[in-house]
Amino acid sequence: MNSRIEYWVKIPIGPIHPALEEPEKFIITLDGERIINVDVKLGYNLRGLEWIAMRRNYIQLMYLAERICGICSFSHNHTYTRAVEEMAGIEVPERAEYIRVIVGELERIHSHLLNLGVVAHAIGYDTVLHLSWLARERVMDILEAIGGNRVNYAMNTIGGVRRDIEEKHKRAILDMIEHYRNEIMPKIEEIFLYDPTVEARLRDAGVIPKRIAVEYSAQGPTARGSGVKKDVRYNEKLGVYPDLGVEPVTPKEFTGVIKGDVFDRMVVRVGELWQSMELIERAFDQMPEGKIKAFAKDNLILLKLKKADGEGIGRYEAPRGEVIHYVRANPGKDIPSKWKAREPTFPNLFAVARALVGEQVADIPVAIASIDPCLSCTDRVAVVDAKTGKRRILTERDLLRASIAKTKELNPEVSARPEVVGVGCPRGDLP
Amino acid sequence: MNIIYATLGLIGLYIYVSLASLLWEGLDRKLVARMQRRVGPPLLQPFYDFLKLVSKESIVPRHAGKMFELAPVCALAVSIALLAYTPFGFAPLFSTRGDVIVFIYLLTLIAFIRVLGAINSGSPYAQIGAQREMIILVSREVPMMLGLFAILWRLNKLGVSRPFSLATFYEHNIWEIGTPLTFMGAVILLFVFLAWLASEIEVGYFNIPEAEEEIAEGPMAEYSGRHLALFKLSNALKEFISASLVVAIFFPWGISGPLGLTGAGALIANLLFHTLKVFAVLFVSMSIFRAITGRLRITQAVQVFWLRMLPAAIIGALLIAIDLMEVIA
Numbered sequence: 147m148n149s150r151i152e153y154w155v156k157i158p159i160g161p162i163h164p165a166l167e168e169p170e171k172f173i174i175t176l177d178g179e180r181i182i183n184v185d186v187k188l189g190y191n192l193r194g195l196e197w198i199a200m201r202r203n204y205i206q207l208m209y210l211a212e213r214i215c216g217i218c219s220f221s222h223n224h225t226y227t228r229a230v231e232e233m234a235g236i237e238v239p240e241r242a243e244y245i246r247v248i249v250g251e252l253e254r255i256h257s258h259l260l261n262l263g264v265v266a267h268a269i270g271y272d273t274v275l276h277l278s279w280l281a282r283e284r285v286m287d288i289l290e291a292i293g294g295n296r297v298n299y300a301m302n303t304i305g306g307v308r309r310d311i312e313e314k315h316k317r318a319i320l321d322m323i324e325h326y327r328n329e330i331m332p333k334i335e336e337i338f339l340y341d342p343t344v345e346a347r348l349r350d351a352g353v354i355p356k357r358i359a360v361e362y363s364a365q366g367p368t369a370r371g372s373g374v375k376k377d378v379r380y381n382e383k384l385g386v387y388p389d390l391g392v393e394p395v396t397p398k399e400f401t402g403v404i405k406g407d408v409f410d411r412m413v414v415r416v417g418e419l420w421q422s423m424e425l426i427e428r429a430f431d432q433m434p435e436g437k438i439k440a441f442a443k444d445n446l447i448l449l450k451l452k453k454a455d456g457e458g459i460g461r462y463e464a465p466r467g468e469v470i471h472y473v474r475a476n477p478g479k480d481i482p483s484k485w486k487a488r489e490p491t492f493p494n495l496f497a498v499a500r501a502l503v504g505e506q507v508a509d510i511p512v513a514i515a516s517i518d519p520c521l522s523c524t525d526r527v528a529v530v531d532a533k534t535g536k537r538r539i540l541t542e543r544d545l546l547r548a549s550i551a552k553t554k555e556l557n558p559e560v561s562a563r564p565e566v567v568g569v570g571c572p573r574g575d576l577p
Numbered sequence: 578m579n580i581i582y583a584t585l586g587l588i589g590l591y592i593y594v595s596l597a598s599l600l601w602e603g604l605d606r607k608l609v610a611r612m613q614r615r616v617g618p619p620l621l622q623p624f625y626d627f628l629k630l631v632s633k634e635s636i637v638p639r640h641a642g643k644m645f646e647l648a649p650v651c652a653l654a655v656s657i658a659l660l661a662y663t664p665f666g667f668a669p670l671f672s673t674r675g676d677v678i679v680f681i682y683l684l685t686l687i688a689f690i691r692v693l694g695a696i697n698s699g700s701p702y703a704q705i706g707a708q709r710e711m712i713i714l715v716s717r718e719v720p721m722m723l724g725l726f727a728i729l730w731r732l733n734k735l736g737v738s739r740p741f742s743l744a745t746f747y748e749h750n751i752w753e754i755g756t757p758l759t760f761m762g763a764v765i766l767l768f769v770f771l772a773w774l775a776s777e778i779e780v781g782y783f784n785i786p787e788a789e790e791e792i793a794e795g796p797m798a799e800y801s802g803r804h805l806a807l808f809k810l811s812n813a814l815k816e817f818i819s820a821s822l823v824v825a826i827f828f829p830w831g832i833s834g835p836l837g838l839t840g841a842g843a844l845i846a847n848l849l850f851h852t853l854k855v856f857a858v859l860f861v862s863m864s865i866f867r868a869i870t871g872r873l874r875i876t877q878a879v880q881v882f883w884l885r886m887l888p889a890a891i892i893g894a895l896l897i898a899i900d901l902m903e904v905i906a
Contacts, residue, residue: 157701165790178708179875268790270781271871276613343782343871507705508874511790 154182161190165268165511168519172499172510179506184499188492196485203480204230204304204451205444211471212298214487217260220253221464222471222487223302229471230304230482233458234451236440242306243386244433248319249292249301250462251422251429255326256285257465258415258422261518262338265412268511269347274337281330288322291315304447306439316430323423331419338412339400348409352513354501355406362497365490366467367414368517370396372406378463390428395421408509408516418465448480457484466490466518491519583661583670590660590670597852598813599623604856605864612868623813627806635802640699648694649800649807652687656814659683663818664825666851667844668744675741677729680822681722684777687815688714691808695796706795709875710786713776716882717783720890721773724766727894728826731759734901743822746829754900762896763827769890770823771862776878777819778812778859780867785875820855820862828854 160171169190175183195214202210211226212219224246231238259282266274286296292315293299301307311319338344354364359372369376377394379387395417397403397410404410441447457474467490476483494517502513602623610617619625637646661671662680669676692710695703726741728751733740735749751763776783787795800808832850833843873881 155701155704157705164793176705179705266871269871270784270788270790273613273868274871276615280614343873346873346877347871506874506876508785508788508791508872 159510160187165514166519167264170495170519172514174502174507174510176507179508181502181505181507181510184502186495186499188495195487199485200481203448204482205448207482207485208302208304209300211487212300216297217257218253218464218466218469219298220249220301221462221469223300224250225460225462225464225469225471225487226473226485227302227304227460228462229458229460229473230451231458232460233456233473233475234304234454236305236450238306238385238440239437240386240434241310241436242438242440244429245307245311245438246302247386247390247429248311248426249289249299249307251425252285252289252292252319254422254465255419256282256289257518258419259285261415261465261515262334262412264518265348265408265512265515266337266344268515269344271343274344278334281326281334284322284325288315288318291318303439303441303444304451305441306437308439310438319426320430323426326419326423331416334416334419338416344412345409347508347512348412348516349407350405351408351509352498352501352505352516353405353407354497356404358497358500359406362500363493364467364497365493366463366465367411367418368467368490368494368497370394371404371411371414373398373404376468378461378468382461384462386429386432387425389432390425392421392425408512411516451475452478452480464490467494491517495519586670587657587661590665591657593848594660594665594814594817595810597855598817599627599810601817601856601859602813605859608860608864609868612864623809627809630801630806630809631803633802635800635804638699638799641799642697642699644693644697645699645799646804648690648697649804649811652690652694652811653807653814655683655686655690656811656818659687659818660814662743663821664743664746664829665821666831666847666849668747669742672739672742672744674739677725677741677743680743681718681725684815684819685714685718687811691796694800695798698796698799700799702792702794702798703796705792706786706788706798709788709792710796712875713783713785713878713882716879717773717776717886720769720882720886723887723890723894724769725822725826727890727897728763728766731897731901743825746825747831750829751827751897756900758896758900762893762900765889765893765896767823767827769886769893770826771858772881772886774819774823774858774862775866776882778816778863780863781870782866782873782881783878784867784872785878788872816859816863817855820858821851823858823862824851824854828858 155176157174157176158171159174160166161169171187171190173185173187174181175185195210199207199210208223208226212223214222230236259278263275263278263282266272266278289299290296292309292311293301301309354368354372356373358364359369359374364372364374365376373396375394375396377392378384379392380394395414397405397413397417400413400417401410441450454475455477457472460469460471460473462469469490470488472484472486472488473482474484498513498517502510505513600620600623603618603620606622607617607620659680662669662676662683669680688710692707692714695707695710729741729745731754732745732749732751735754737745737748739745751759754760775781779785779787787797792798797805797808831843831847833839833846836846838846
């Protein structure tokens with residue numbers, strides 16, 4: 147075996163590489179075209195968000211949360227407000243929940259259309275990239291009409307939403323859905339379900355088996371593409387989603403088989419485009435009249451939150467997977483003592499890195515694009531002891547022990563004993 | 578005296594083909610952009626790119642070998658030499674018996690020089706690109722040569738002045754035989770040649786050695802400035818020359834006959850008409866092909882050539898051969 151190692155080549159993919167939209171680094175060991183090992187290095191896009199957050203109050207944090215990521219700006223904002231609402235026990239008016247559903251699903255449509263284009267670009271199919279991004283312009287225009295901005299629409303506030311969805315918006319959205327149903331979706335289905343080039347490249351590329359998806363805790367379309375029925379909107383009965391009849395989309399409903407490859411992840415995204423449009427229509431049917439926010443003015447929110455104590459966890463199914471925000475109150479102050487966001491890309495990235503072993507170089511860009519990585523969201527944990535200045539990296543074992551302790555504290559009846567999977571974050575040592 | 582005229586002709590051809598092939602690049606980018614509902618770059622963008630690259634500093638990596646700097650010059654030199662053996666609506670300038678061998682040899686040599694330059698650049702991306710280029714090179718040449726030699730062999734039976742020369746196509750062409758079997762064989766071989774052309778100029782399915790999203794332009798990864806400009810020019814020439822071969826085999830008709838031109842006027846008219854035909858062939862094999870397909874994996878591309886194109890070429894060649902036997906019998 148040792149004599150073979152000489153033929154192995156290590157090549158870096160990243161931090162700057164045409165296949166990657168954001169800085170991340172994969173060190174890939176190659177035997178010819180075959181991948182022997184994939185090593186993921188993260189932390190190139192660490193912007194110190196949590197440090198910035200220590201100097202912002204609850205209202206300002208909403209804007210910061212919105213700017214974590216350009217694509218899922220609504221998801222982060224939404225999850226953060228859910229966490230704060232849970233922490234302070236704020237009731238959200240029902241109409242506001244429906245408006246959140248509508249904007250969230252519009253965001254899912256634009257994010258999935260974007261990803262379909264990115265994956266097509268990764269296999270060199272640029273026509274699909276340009277046409278799907280052209281189709282995406284329609285939903286971006288709608289979002290601009292509702293929120294005043296193409297990307298950061300700032301719809302959420304603590305205890306509701308800022309802007310109502312009026313009759314003209316409703317008409318525009320229903321027009322858009324009609325347009326997508328009749329003009330765009332048949333073409334997208336033809337490309338991503340039946341096109342021979344797409345099938346040749348995406349089938350059996352970057353296969354994540356169900357077991358790996360569960361062990362690495364893959365999220366969102368990555369997990370659902372592997373057949374794990376995991377969708378926070380469905381599993382956690384989030385907001386008004388149960389009334390709208392949301393179901394996790396798996397490729398089985400479209401192709402009849404679940405392989406867990408890139409093709410299946412794309413099928414899930416196409417299915418979720420259909421699902422999002424249905425959800426928006428149902429939300430319009432069921433949306434009640436009434437207030438859209440619990441507090442008339444923002445300073446009332448701060449007054450209320452100053453008195454809050456405890457902690458809150460917000461969960462939401464962003465287009466890429468489950469986002470979790472954790473907020474701990476600081477009684478007497480309008481600044482939270484801790485705010486922490488957890489991204490779906492982090493587990494997905496390691497799942498896909500594991501899946502790439504044994505595949506070809508040509509599969510790297512498409513497999514990475516298929517999880518729709520959002521590196522600006524993802525960061526890592528390094529604990530610095532303030533007294534001695536020593537840096538310590540928390541390993542998977544430490545984090546697991548802490549997680550078990552926390553779960554026991556929250557709910558002593560949980561009896562499961564998860565074990566260390568053994569891979570964890572390969573970036574073990576700091577300089 | 579003759580050799581001086583030929584040399585002057587070669588220089589003229591070199592200038593003309595450089596301009597025409599760069600113009601085609603601009604046309605192609607514009608056409609594909611319109612297919613993708615984009616505006617696209619200006620028509621003369623490849624000229625601007627070339628001029629800008631020529632004026633830029635060329636960065637040589639620390640680990641690069643001698644061939645890294647020699648390869649672009651060699652590639653362009655070989656491309657220019659190749660012009661003397663390429664049919665451009667008239668017989669090649671230096672056409673002799675069996676010059677088709679020289680043509681194929683020089684065409685393959687360009688790819689080989691690219692590989693040498695890439696291996697010498699010391700970049701791992703270029704290494705992978707070079708491996709891919711070699712693999713696809715040995716796959717694509719076999720069906721092409723089989724088809725080319727089958728057609729030339731068939732045309733020789735009609736009686737030509739210089740056997741196995743590319744000038745043959747301006748004396749006889751494969752369509753004038755007219756029997757159904759030859760016609761079918763020729764259509765199959767036309768398909769094989771269009772696929773070969775797409776892989777020769779590395780577009781669509783076969784944009785594998787230079788896959789920008791995978792290995793960052795592969796063999797070209799470390800090239801910049803003047804060296805890159807020379808490679809770009811030699812690539813553009815190669816595109817035009819490869820398409821010229823397809824045009825000469827399957828669409829050799831000139832326009833000077835119907836127009837009643839003779840002498841130098843006939844040559845120029847034929848050259849312009851040939852350029853139009855080359856653009857048409859490249860439009861099918863390059864623009865449309867790269868607009869409607871993505872890139873294959875290297876294993877799939879090799880399978881396309883060995884499992885699809887080679888049998889197709891064998892069938893086409895057999896059809897042509899069987900037809901001849903029936904005529905004899």
